[in-house]
Amino acid sequence: MAVTGVVLIGFIVGHLVGNLQIFQEPDHINGYGAFLHGLGPLLWVARIGVLVAVGVHLWAATSLTLDNQRARGADYGCKHTIQATAASRTMRATGYIVLAFLVYHLAHFTLGAAQSATFKENLPRYTMQGDYRIAGFLVIKAGTAEVPDVYNMVIRGFQHPVVSACYIFAVGLLSFHLLHGIDSLFQTLGCRSARWSAALRKVALIFCVGYFLANLAIPGAVLLGKLQVRPPMCVAVPR
Amino acid sequence: MVAANTAKTLSVTLRVWRQASPAAPGRFVDYPAANVSTNMSFLELIDVINDRLTVQGEEPIAFAHDCREGICGTCSCTINGKAHGPGHGIATCQTYLRSFKDGDIIVVEPFRARAFPLVKDLVVDRAAFDQIIQAGGFVSVRTGAAPDANAIPVPKAAADLAMDAAACIGCGACVAACKNASAMLFVAAKVSQLGLLPQGQPERDQRVLAMVAKMDALGFGSCTNQYECSAACPKAISHDFIARLNRDYLQASVRAAFQPVSASTGGGAG
Numbered sequence: 001m002a003v004t005g006v007v008l009i010g011f012i013v014g015h016l017v018g019n020l021q022i023f024q025e026p027d028h029i030n031g032y033g034a035f036l037h038g039l040g041p042l043l044w045v046a047r048i049g050v051l052v053a054v055g056v057h058l059w060a061a062t063s064l065t066l067d068n069q070r071a072r073g074a075d076y077g078c079k080h081t082i083q084a085t086a087a088s089r090t091m092r093a094t095g096y097i098v099l100a101f102l103v104y105h106l107a108h109f110t111l112g113a114a115q116s117a118t119f120k121e122n123l124p125r126y127t128m129q130g131d132y133r134i135a136g137f138l139v140i141k142a143g144t145a146e147v148p149d150v151y152n153m154v155i156r157g158f159q160h161p162v163v164s165a166c167y168i169f170a171v172g173l174l175s176f177h178l179l180h181g182i183d184s185l186f187q188t189l190g191c192r193s194a195r196w197s198a199a200l201r202k203v204a205l206i207f208c209v210g211y212f213l214a215n216l217a218i219p220g221a222v223l224l225g226k227l228q229v230r231p232p233m234c235v236a237v238p239r
Numbered sequence: 240m241v242a243a244n245t246a247k248t249l250s251v252t253l254r255v256w257r258q259a260s261p262a263a264p265g266r267f268v269d270y271p272a273a274n275v276s277t278n279m280s281f282l283e284l285i286d287v288i289n290d291r292l293t294v295q296g297e298e299p300i301a302f303a304h305d306c307r308e309g310i311c312g313t314c315s316c317t318i319n320g321k322a323h324g325p326g327h328g329i330a331t332c333q334t335y336l337r338s339f340k341d342g343d344i345i346v347v348e349p350f351r352a353r354a355f356p357l358v359k360d361l362v363v364d365r366a367a368f369d370q371i372i373q374a375g376g377f378v379s380v381r382t383g384a385a386p387d388a389n390a391i392p393v394p395k396a397a398a399d400l401a402m403d404a405a406a407c408i409g410c411g412a413c414v415a416a417c418k419n420a421s422a423m424l425f426v427a428a429k430v431s432q433l434g435l436l437p438q439g440q441p442e443r444d445q446r447v448l449a450m451v452a453k454m455d456a457l458g459f460g461s462c463t464n465q466y467e468c469s470a471a472c473p474k475a476i477s478h479d480f481i482a483r484l485n486r487d488y489l490q491a492s493v494r495a496a497f498q499p500v501s502a503s504t505g506g507g508a509g
Binding site: 067 | 317351459462463478483485
Protein backbone atom coordinates (compact mmCIF):
# COMPACT_ATOMS: atom_id res chain seq x y z
CA MET A 1 0.00 0.00 0.00
CA ALA A 2 2.76 2.38 1.01
CA VAL A 3 4.98 1.79 -2.04
CA THR A 4 2.14 2.11 -4.57
CA GLY A 5 0.89 5.08 -2.54
CA VAL A 6 4.24 6.83 -3.03
CA VAL A 7 4.06 6.17 -6.81
CA LEU A 8 0.50 7.51 -6.99
CA ILE A 9 1.29 10.59 -4.89
CA GLY A 10 4.19 11.29 -7.27
CA PHE A 11 1.80 10.96 -10.20
CA ILE A 12 -0.93 13.23 -8.82
CA VAL A 13 1.59 15.94 -7.93
CA GLY A 14 3.06 15.84 -11.44
CA HIS A 15 -0.46 15.80 -12.89
CA LEU A 16 -1.43 18.86 -10.82
CA VAL A 17 1.69 20.82 -11.79
CA GLY A 18 0.97 20.06 -15.46
CA ASN A 19 -2.67 21.11 -15.09
CA LEU A 20 -1.85 24.40 -13.37
CA GLN A 21 -0.39 25.57 -16.70
CA ILE A 22 -4.00 26.38 -17.60
CA PHE A 23 -3.44 29.67 -15.76
CA GLN A 24 -0.84 30.60 -18.39
CA GLU A 25 -1.44 31.24 -22.08
CA PRO A 26 -3.14 28.36 -23.98
CA ASP A 27 0.25 27.59 -25.61
CA HIS A 28 1.44 26.12 -22.33
CA ILE A 29 -1.18 23.48 -21.56
CA ASN A 30 -1.75 22.73 -25.26
CA GLY A 31 1.99 22.41 -25.84
CA TYR A 32 2.22 20.21 -22.76
CA GLY A 33 -0.59 17.99 -24.07
CA ALA A 34 1.05 17.77 -27.50
CA PHE A 35 4.38 16.96 -25.85
CA LEU A 36 2.87 14.09 -23.81
CA HIS A 37 1.14 12.67 -26.88
CA GLY A 38 4.38 13.04 -28.85
CA LEU A 39 6.11 10.70 -26.40
CA GLY A 40 4.39 7.76 -28.13
CA PRO A 41 5.47 4.47 -26.52
CA LEU A 42 6.95 6.29 -23.50
CA LEU A 43 3.51 7.74 -22.74
CA TRP A 44 2.09 4.23 -22.71
CA VAL A 45 4.87 3.02 -20.42
CA ALA A 46 3.95 5.80 -17.97
CA ARG A 47 0.21 5.15 -18.34
CA ILE A 48 0.60 1.42 -17.77
CA GLY A 49 2.92 2.12 -14.83
CA VAL A 50 0.29 4.29 -13.15
CA LEU A 51 -2.49 1.79 -13.93
CA VAL A 52 -0.39 -1.04 -12.45
CA ALA A 53 0.21 1.08 -9.33
CA VAL A 54 -3.56 1.70 -9.06
CA GLY A 55 -4.24 -2.02 -9.60
CA VAL A 56 -1.72 -3.16 -6.98
CA HIS A 57 -2.98 -0.50 -4.54
CA LEU A 58 -6.55 -1.83 -5.00
CA TRP A 59 -5.48 -5.46 -4.77
CA ALA A 60 -3.47 -4.82 -1.59
CA ALA A 61 -6.34 -2.86 -0.03
CA THR A 62 -8.88 -5.57 -0.87
CA SER A 63 -6.80 -8.54 0.26
CA LEU A 64 -5.74 -6.77 3.47
CA THR A 65 -9.33 -5.78 4.26
CA LEU A 66 -10.55 -9.36 3.77
CA ASP A 67 -7.69 -10.76 5.88
CA ASN A 68 -8.33 -8.19 8.58
CA GLN A 69 -12.05 -8.90 8.71
CA ARG A 70 -11.27 -12.62 9.06
CA ALA A 71 -8.76 -11.84 11.82
CA ARG A 72 -11.44 -10.18 13.96
CA GLY A 73 -13.89 -13.11 13.77
CA ALA A 74 -16.91 -12.43 15.98
CA ASP A 75 -17.39 -8.68 16.32
CA TYR A 76 -17.91 -6.59 19.44
CA GLY A 77 -21.41 -5.74 20.57
CA CYS A 78 -20.19 -2.37 21.83
CA LYS A 79 -17.62 -0.46 19.78
CA HIS A 80 -15.44 2.41 20.89
CA THR A 81 -12.73 4.35 19.11
CA ILE A 82 -10.06 5.91 21.32
CA GLN A 83 -7.93 7.99 18.99
CA ALA A 84 -8.11 6.77 15.37
CA THR A 85 -8.51 9.79 13.08
CA ALA A 86 -11.62 10.30 10.92
CA ALA A 87 -9.42 10.10 7.80
CA SER A 88 -8.02 6.71 8.84
CA ARG A 89 -11.48 5.34 9.60
CA THR A 90 -12.94 6.34 6.24
CA MET A 91 -10.10 5.15 3.98
CA ARG A 92 -12.22 2.50 2.27
CA ALA A 93 -15.17 4.81 1.60
CA THR A 94 -12.98 7.66 0.29
CA GLY A 95 -11.00 5.14 -1.77
CA TYR A 96 -14.15 3.79 -3.47
CA ILE A 97 -15.41 7.28 -4.32
CA VAL A 98 -12.02 8.39 -5.65
CA LEU A 99 -11.89 5.23 -7.79
CA ALA A 100 -15.33 5.96 -9.24
CA PHE A 101 -14.21 9.54 -9.90
CA LEU A 102 -11.02 8.26 -11.59
CA VAL A 103 -13.12 6.22 -14.05
CA TYR A 104 -15.29 9.27 -14.77
CA HIS A 105 -12.24 11.55 -15.09
CA LEU A 106 -10.63 9.24 -17.67
CA ALA A 107 -13.95 9.04 -19.57
CA HIS A 108 -14.20 12.84 -19.47
CA PHE A 109 -10.75 14.16 -20.41
CA THR A 110 -8.79 11.14 -21.73
CA LEU A 111 -11.26 8.95 -23.62
CA GLY A 112 -13.98 11.48 -24.42
CA ALA A 113 -16.79 9.10 -23.53
CA ALA A 114 -18.43 11.64 -21.19
CA GLN A 115 -19.37 15.12 -22.46
CA SER A 116 -17.93 14.18 -25.86
CA ALA A 117 -19.08 17.47 -27.44
CA THR A 118 -16.37 19.33 -25.53
CA PHE A 119 -13.71 16.59 -25.92
CA LYS A 120 -10.40 17.78 -27.39
CA GLU A 121 -10.70 15.52 -30.46
CA ASN A 122 -14.06 17.14 -31.30
CA LEU A 123 -12.90 20.74 -30.89
CA PRO A 124 -11.19 22.78 -33.63
CA ARG A 125 -7.43 22.20 -33.63
CA TYR A 126 -5.08 24.71 -32.07
CA THR A 127 -2.02 26.31 -33.70
CA MET A 128 0.89 27.08 -31.37
CA GLN A 129 1.44 30.85 -31.10
CA GLY A 130 4.82 30.57 -29.43
CA ASP A 131 7.47 27.99 -28.53
CA TYR A 132 6.67 25.61 -25.64
CA ARG A 133 9.69 24.84 -23.53
CA ILE A 134 10.18 22.49 -20.57
CA ALA A 135 13.14 23.42 -18.34
CA GLY A 136 14.50 25.58 -21.15
CA PHE A 137 14.35 22.83 -23.77
CA LEU A 138 12.25 23.53 -26.82
CA VAL A 139 9.66 20.74 -27.13
CA ILE A 140 6.89 22.17 -29.34
CA LYS A 141 7.71 24.87 -31.91
CA ALA A 142 5.65 27.97 -32.59
CA GLY A 143 3.38 27.52 -35.60
CA THR A 144 2.82 23.81 -34.99
CA ALA A 145 -0.74 23.24 -36.19
CA GLU A 146 -3.24 20.50 -35.46
CA VAL A 147 -2.53 20.52 -31.69
CA PRO A 148 -5.51 19.26 -29.57
CA ASP A 149 -7.12 22.22 -27.79
CA VAL A 150 -6.81 21.02 -24.20
CA TYR A 151 -7.23 24.58 -22.89
CA ASN A 152 -10.72 25.04 -24.24
CA MET A 153 -11.71 21.45 -23.45
CA VAL A 154 -10.93 21.90 -19.75
CA ILE A 155 -12.65 25.28 -19.51
CA ARG A 156 -15.75 24.12 -21.36
CA GLY A 157 -15.81 20.94 -19.26
CA PHE A 158 -15.70 22.90 -16.00
CA GLN A 159 -18.27 25.47 -17.08
CA HIS A 160 -20.84 22.83 -16.15
CA PRO A 161 -21.41 23.51 -12.40
CA VAL A 162 -22.42 19.91 -11.59
CA VAL A 163 -19.27 18.55 -13.29
CA SER A 164 -17.11 21.05 -11.41
CA ALA A 165 -18.82 20.20 -8.12
CA CYS A 166 -18.08 16.49 -8.70
CA TYR A 167 -14.41 17.27 -9.32
CA ILE A 168 -14.12 19.47 -6.25
CA PHE A 169 -15.88 16.88 -4.08
CA ALA A 170 -13.72 14.00 -5.35
CA VAL A 171 -10.45 15.89 -5.00
CA GLY A 172 -11.52 16.91 -1.49
CA LEU A 173 -12.01 13.25 -0.59
CA LEU A 174 -8.70 12.34 -2.23
CA SER A 175 -6.96 14.98 -0.10
CA PHE A 176 -8.66 13.52 2.99
CA HIS A 177 -7.55 10.01 1.91
CA LEU A 178 -3.98 11.30 1.59
CA LEU A 179 -4.07 12.80 5.08
CA HIS A 180 -3.95 9.30 6.56
CA GLY A 181 -2.06 7.81 3.60
CA ILE A 182 0.97 10.11 3.86
CA ASP A 183 1.22 9.84 7.63
CA SER A 184 0.74 6.08 7.39
CA LEU A 185 3.28 5.35 4.67
CA PHE A 186 6.14 6.69 6.78
CA GLN A 187 5.10 4.35 9.60
CA THR A 188 4.82 1.35 7.26
CA LEU A 189 8.23 2.04 5.73
CA GLY A 190 9.71 2.46 9.19
CA CYS A 191 10.70 6.13 8.71
CA ARG A 192 8.73 7.55 11.62
CA SER A 193 9.67 8.23 15.21
CA ALA A 194 8.32 10.17 18.19
CA ARG A 195 10.85 12.92 17.54
CA TRP A 196 9.33 14.03 14.27
CA SER A 197 5.86 12.43 14.16
CA ALA A 198 4.14 15.70 15.13
CA ALA A 199 6.02 17.57 12.38
CA LEU A 200 5.16 14.79 9.93
CA ARG A 201 1.44 15.18 10.68
CA LYS A 202 1.69 18.91 10.04
CA VAL A 203 3.59 18.37 6.79
CA ALA A 204 0.91 15.85 5.68
CA LEU A 205 -1.86 18.32 6.60
CA ILE A 206 -0.19 21.24 4.78
CA PHE A 207 0.41 19.04 1.72
CA CYS A 208 -3.22 17.87 1.65
CA VAL A 209 -4.70 21.34 2.13
CA GLY A 210 -2.31 22.74 -0.50
CA TYR A 211 -3.13 19.93 -2.92
CA PHE A 212 -6.86 20.52 -2.46
CA LEU A 213 -6.66 24.30 -2.89
CA ALA A 214 -4.47 24.05 -5.99
CA ASN A 215 -6.95 21.61 -7.54
CA LEU A 216 -9.89 23.73 -6.44
CA ALA A 217 -8.34 26.72 -8.24
CA ILE A 218 -8.99 25.30 -11.74
CA PRO A 219 -12.77 24.62 -11.65
CA GLY A 220 -13.11 27.56 -9.23
CA ALA A 221 -11.53 30.00 -11.70
CA VAL A 222 -13.69 28.67 -14.53
CA LEU A 223 -16.92 28.96 -12.50
CA LEU A 224 -16.01 32.49 -11.39
CA GLY A 225 -15.35 33.44 -15.01
CA LYS A 226 -11.64 34.12 -14.48
CA LEU A 227 -10.82 31.56 -17.15
CA GLN A 228 -12.78 31.99 -20.37
CA VAL A 229 -12.98 29.96 -23.57
CA ARG A 230 -10.70 31.49 -26.24
CA PRO A 231 -11.09 31.19 -30.00
CA PRO A 232 -8.54 28.52 -30.93
CA MET A 233 -6.67 30.43 -33.64
CA CYS A 234 -6.47 33.82 -32.00
CA VAL A 235 -3.11 35.47 -31.42
CA ALA A 236 -2.33 35.33 -27.76
CA VAL A 237 -2.03 38.78 -26.26
CA PRO A 238 -0.01 38.97 -23.08
CA ARG A 239 -2.06 40.41 -20.25
CA MET B 240 -5.43 9.56 55.08
CA VAL B 241 -8.75 8.05 54.14
CA ALA B 242 -10.18 9.09 50.79
CA ALA B 243 -13.11 11.46 51.07
CA ASN B 244 -15.35 9.26 48.93
CA THR B 245 -14.96 6.10 51.05
CA ALA B 246 -18.66 5.90 51.84
CA LYS B 247 -19.83 6.61 48.29
CA THR B 248 -21.79 3.95 46.50
CA LEU B 249 -23.37 3.59 43.10
CA SER B 250 -25.67 1.20 41.27
CA VAL B 251 -24.77 -0.14 37.86
CA THR B 252 -25.83 -2.94 35.55
CA LEU B 253 -23.23 -5.25 34.06
CA ARG B 254 -24.21 -6.47 30.59
CA VAL B 255 -21.94 -9.51 30.31
CA TRP B 256 -21.21 -11.79 27.37
CA ARG B 257 -22.13 -15.31 28.46
CA GLN B 258 -21.05 -18.26 26.36
CA ALA B 259 -20.83 -21.71 27.95
CA SER B 260 -18.32 -23.12 25.47
CA PRO B 261 -16.63 -22.19 22.15
CA ALA B 262 -19.31 -24.00 20.17
CA ALA B 263 -22.30 -22.78 22.19
CA PRO B 264 -24.18 -19.65 21.13
CA GLY B 265 -23.32 -16.58 23.19
CA ARG B 266 -25.55 -13.74 24.40
CA PHE B 267 -25.48 -10.70 26.66
CA VAL B 268 -27.02 -11.11 30.12
CA ASP B 269 -27.75 -8.16 32.45
CA TYR B 270 -26.61 -8.34 36.08
CA PRO B 271 -27.71 -5.39 38.25
CA ALA B 272 -25.45 -4.45 41.16
CA ALA B 273 -26.99 -2.03 43.66
CA ASN B 274 -25.17 0.16 46.20
CA VAL B 275 -21.64 -1.04 45.58
CA SER B 276 -18.65 0.96 46.79
CA THR B 277 -17.07 3.28 44.25
CA ASN B 278 -13.69 2.12 45.56
CA MET B 279 -14.42 -1.46 44.55
CA SER B 280 -12.32 -2.67 41.65
CA PHE B 281 -14.04 -3.80 38.50
CA LEU B 282 -12.96 -7.42 39.04
CA GLU B 283 -14.25 -7.29 42.62
CA LEU B 284 -17.63 -6.32 41.22
CA ILE B 285 -17.60 -9.47 39.12
CA ASP B 286 -16.59 -11.39 42.29
CA VAL B 287 -19.62 -9.95 44.12
CA ILE B 288 -21.96 -10.86 41.26
CA ASN B 289 -20.41 -14.35 41.06
CA ASP B 290 -21.00 -14.87 44.82
CA ARG B 291 -24.63 -14.05 44.26
CA LEU B 292 -24.88 -16.34 41.22
CA THR B 293 -23.25 -19.20 43.13
CA VAL B 294 -25.71 -18.81 46.03
CA GLN B 295 -28.57 -18.76 43.52
CA GLY B 296 -27.23 -21.97 41.98
CA GLU B 297 -26.32 -20.33 38.66
CA GLU B 298 -23.08 -20.68 36.74
CA PRO B 299 -20.69 -17.87 37.79
CA ILE B 300 -19.15 -15.59 35.13
CA ALA B 301 -15.82 -17.01 33.94
CA PHE B 302 -13.16 -14.28 33.71
CA ALA B 303 -9.37 -14.30 33.59
CA HIS B 304 -7.47 -12.72 36.48
CA ASP B 305 -4.37 -13.31 38.55
CA CYS B 306 -2.18 -10.63 40.17
CA ARG B 307 -4.84 -7.89 40.27
CA GLU B 308 -2.14 -5.25 40.39
CA GLY B 309 -1.55 -4.64 36.70
CA ILE B 310 1.66 -6.59 36.21
CA CYS B 311 0.70 -10.07 35.03
CA GLY B 312 -1.44 -9.37 31.96
CA THR B 313 -4.02 -12.03 32.76
CA CYS B 314 -7.17 -9.91 33.04
CA SER B 315 -8.60 -9.12 29.68
CA CYS B 316 -12.13 -7.74 29.48
CA THR B 317 -13.34 -5.29 26.88
CA ILE B 318 -15.41 -2.78 28.86
CA ASN B 319 -17.82 -0.54 26.93
CA GLY B 320 -15.95 -1.37 23.73
CA LYS B 321 -12.56 -0.46 25.15
CA ALA B 322 -9.93 -3.04 26.03
CA HIS B 323 -9.20 -2.82 29.79
CA GLY B 324 -11.91 -0.23 30.30
CA PRO B 325 -12.05 3.56 30.41
CA GLY B 326 -8.69 4.36 32.05
CA HIS B 327 -5.46 5.13 30.21
CA GLY B 328 -2.36 3.02 30.89
CA ILE B 329 -4.07 0.62 33.28
CA ALA B 330 -5.39 -2.94 33.13
CA THR B 331 -8.94 -4.12 33.91
CA CYS B 332 -7.87 -5.06 37.45
CA GLN B 333 -6.81 -1.43 38.07
CA THR B 334 -10.18 -0.10 36.93
CA TYR B 335 -12.37 1.08 39.80
CA LEU B 336 -16.08 1.70 39.90
CA ARG B 337 -15.47 5.42 40.48
CA SER B 338 -14.73 5.50 36.73
CA PHE B 339 -18.43 4.92 36.10
CA LYS B 340 -21.59 6.87 36.78
CA ASP B 341 -24.57 5.83 38.86
CA GLY B 342 -27.10 4.03 36.67
CA ASP B 343 -24.57 3.10 33.95
CA ILE B 344 -25.04 -0.01 31.89
CA ILE B 345 -21.52 -1.43 31.51
CA VAL B 346 -21.02 -3.75 28.54
CA VAL B 347 -18.41 -6.43 29.25
CA GLU B 348 -17.11 -8.62 26.44
CA PRO B 349 -14.17 -10.94 25.88
CA PHE B 350 -11.21 -9.82 23.72
CA ARG B 351 -12.33 -10.55 20.17
CA ALA B 352 -9.82 -12.04 17.73
CA ARG B 353 -9.76 -15.20 15.64
CA ALA B 354 -6.27 -15.92 16.99
CA PHE B 355 -7.64 -15.70 20.56
CA PRO B 356 -10.37 -18.39 20.52
CA LEU B 357 -13.02 -18.03 23.20
CA VAL B 358 -12.87 -20.57 26.02
CA LYS B 359 -15.84 -19.51 28.13
CA ASP B 360 -17.70 -16.27 28.87
CA LEU B 361 -14.97 -13.61 29.17
CA VAL B 362 -12.01 -16.00 28.95
CA VAL B 363 -10.05 -16.31 25.72
CA ASP B 364 -7.05 -18.48 24.90
CA ARG B 365 -4.03 -16.22 24.29
CA ALA B 366 -1.57 -19.07 23.66
CA ALA B 367 -0.96 -17.56 20.21
CA PHE B 368 1.27 -14.97 21.95
CA ASP B 369 3.31 -17.80 23.46
CA GLN B 370 3.74 -19.31 20.00
CA ILE B 371 5.03 -15.97 18.68
CA ILE B 372 7.55 -15.83 21.55
CA GLN B 373 8.59 -19.43 20.82
CA ALA B 374 9.27 -18.41 17.21
CA GLY B 375 12.03 -16.00 18.23
CA GLY B 376 11.27 -13.88 21.27
CA PHE B 377 14.32 -15.05 23.21
CA VAL B 378 18.11 -14.80 23.37
CA SER B 379 20.07 -18.04 23.11
CA VAL B 380 22.85 -18.13 25.71
CA ARG B 381 25.33 -20.68 26.88
CA THR B 382 24.46 -21.77 30.39
CA GLY B 383 27.10 -21.56 33.08
CA ALA B 384 28.17 -19.15 35.77
CA ALA B 385 26.31 -15.83 35.79
CA PRO B 386 28.30 -13.26 33.80
CA ASP B 387 29.59 -10.15 35.49
CA ALA B 388 26.78 -7.59 35.62
CA ASN B 389 28.66 -4.86 33.75
CA ALA B 390 30.68 -7.06 31.38
CA ILE B 391 28.63 -5.94 28.37
CA PRO B 392 28.28 -2.18 28.06
CA VAL B 393 24.73 -1.05 27.21
CA PRO B 394 24.12 2.61 26.26
CA LYS B 395 21.72 4.29 28.69
CA ALA B 396 19.36 5.44 25.90
CA ALA B 397 19.15 1.90 24.48
CA ALA B 398 18.58 0.43 27.95
CA ASP B 399 15.78 2.92 28.65
CA LEU B 400 14.08 2.27 25.32
CA ALA B 401 14.43 -1.51 25.74
CA MET B 402 12.79 -1.18 29.16
CA ASP B 403 9.89 0.76 27.62
CA ALA B 404 9.32 -2.14 25.23
CA ALA B 405 9.88 -4.73 27.95
CA ALA B 406 7.01 -3.23 29.94
CA CYS B 407 4.69 -5.31 27.73
CA ILE B 408 2.77 -7.77 29.90
CA GLY B 409 1.41 -9.72 26.91
CA CYS B 410 -2.22 -9.12 27.83
CA GLY B 411 -3.47 -8.86 24.23
CA ALA B 412 -5.23 -5.49 24.61
CA CYS B 413 -3.46 -4.29 21.44
CA VAL B 414 -5.08 -7.13 19.48
CA ALA B 415 -8.45 -6.52 21.12
CA ALA B 416 -8.36 -2.77 20.42
CA CYS B 417 -7.16 -3.04 16.82
CA LYS B 418 -9.96 -3.11 14.27
CA ASN B 419 -7.88 -5.66 12.36
CA ALA B 420 -7.00 -7.77 15.42
CA SER B 421 -3.35 -7.16 14.60
CA ALA B 422 -0.60 -8.20 17.02
CA MET B 423 1.90 -5.67 15.66
CA LEU B 424 2.35 -3.76 18.92
CA PHE B 425 3.00 -6.96 20.89
CA VAL B 426 5.49 -8.26 18.30
CA ALA B 427 7.10 -4.81 17.99
CA ALA B 428 7.61 -4.63 21.77
CA LYS B 429 9.04 -8.13 21.99
CA VAL B 430 11.31 -7.68 18.95
CA SER B 431 12.52 -4.29 20.21
CA GLN B 432 13.24 -5.22 23.84
CA LEU B 433 15.86 -7.71 22.59
CA GLY B 434 16.90 -6.00 19.35
CA LEU B 435 17.90 -2.84 21.22
CA LEU B 436 20.36 -4.67 23.48
CA PRO B 437 23.79 -6.07 22.57
CA GLN B 438 22.76 -9.55 23.74
CA GLY B 439 19.97 -9.59 21.16
CA GLN B 440 22.13 -8.76 18.13
CA PRO B 441 23.27 -12.23 16.91
CA GLU B 442 19.67 -13.41 16.42
CA ARG B 443 18.19 -10.01 15.53
CA ASP B 444 17.36 -10.69 11.88
CA GLN B 445 16.09 -14.22 12.28
CA ARG B 446 14.06 -13.12 15.30
CA VAL B 447 12.11 -10.40 13.51
CA LEU B 448 11.53 -12.52 10.40
CA ALA B 449 10.40 -15.57 12.38
CA MET B 450 8.14 -13.66 14.78
CA VAL B 451 6.41 -11.73 12.01
CA ALA B 452 5.94 -14.92 9.96
CA LYS B 453 4.45 -16.65 13.01
CA MET B 454 2.14 -13.71 13.70
CA ASP B 455 0.83 -13.87 10.12
CA ALA B 456 0.46 -17.67 10.22
CA LEU B 457 -1.61 -17.49 13.41
CA GLY B 458 -4.24 -15.35 11.70
CA PHE B 459 -3.63 -11.94 13.26
CA GLY B 460 -4.57 -9.01 11.02
CA SER B 461 -2.29 -6.34 9.63
CA CYS B 462 -1.54 -2.83 10.86
CA THR B 463 -3.41 0.08 9.26
CA ASN B 464 -1.65 2.65 11.47
CA GLN B 465 -4.61 3.89 13.49
CA TYR B 466 -2.70 3.44 16.75
CA GLU B 467 -5.69 2.24 18.79
CA CYS B 468 -3.29 -0.39 20.18
CA SER B 469 -0.95 2.02 21.95
CA ALA B 470 -3.94 4.03 23.21
CA ALA B 471 -5.44 0.89 24.79
CA CYS B 472 -2.15 -0.61 26.04
CA PRO B 473 -2.14 -0.84 29.87
CA LYS B 474 1.59 -0.11 29.76
CA ALA B 475 1.20 2.74 27.21
CA ILE B 476 3.77 1.18 24.88
CA SER B 477 4.30 3.52 21.95
CA HIS B 478 3.43 2.64 18.37
CA ASP B 479 6.87 4.04 17.52
CA PHE B 480 8.02 0.48 18.22
CA ILE B 481 5.84 -0.63 15.27
CA ALA B 482 7.76 1.75 12.96
CA ARG B 483 10.94 0.27 14.41
CA LEU B 484 9.61 -3.25 13.78
CA ASN B 485 8.79 -2.36 10.17
CA ARG B 486 12.29 -0.89 9.71
CA ASP B 487 13.91 -3.92 11.31
CA TYR B 488 11.82 -6.27 9.18
CA LEU B 489 12.70 -4.48 5.92
CA GLN B 490 16.41 -4.44 6.75
CA ALA B 491 16.38 -8.10 7.82
CA SER B 492 14.54 -9.09 4.63
CA VAL B 493 17.10 -7.30 2.45
CA ARG B 494 20.02 -8.77 4.39
CA ALA B 495 18.49 -12.27 4.28
CA ALA B 496 18.13 -12.00 0.50
CA PHE B 497 21.78 -11.06 -0.07
CA GLN B 498 23.60 -12.75 2.78
CA PRO B 499 26.03 -15.46 1.62
CA VAL B 500 25.23 -18.85 3.14
CA SER B 501 27.96 -21.24 4.23
CA ALA B 502 28.15 -24.46 2.22
CA SER B 503 29.74 -26.02 5.33
CA THR B 504 32.50 -27.53 3.15
CA GLY B 505 34.85 -27.26 6.11
CA GLY B 506 32.37 -29.05 8.34
CA GLY B 507 30.81 -25.86 9.66
CA ALA B 508 31.59 -24.11 12.92
CA GLY B 509 30.47 -27.11 14.95
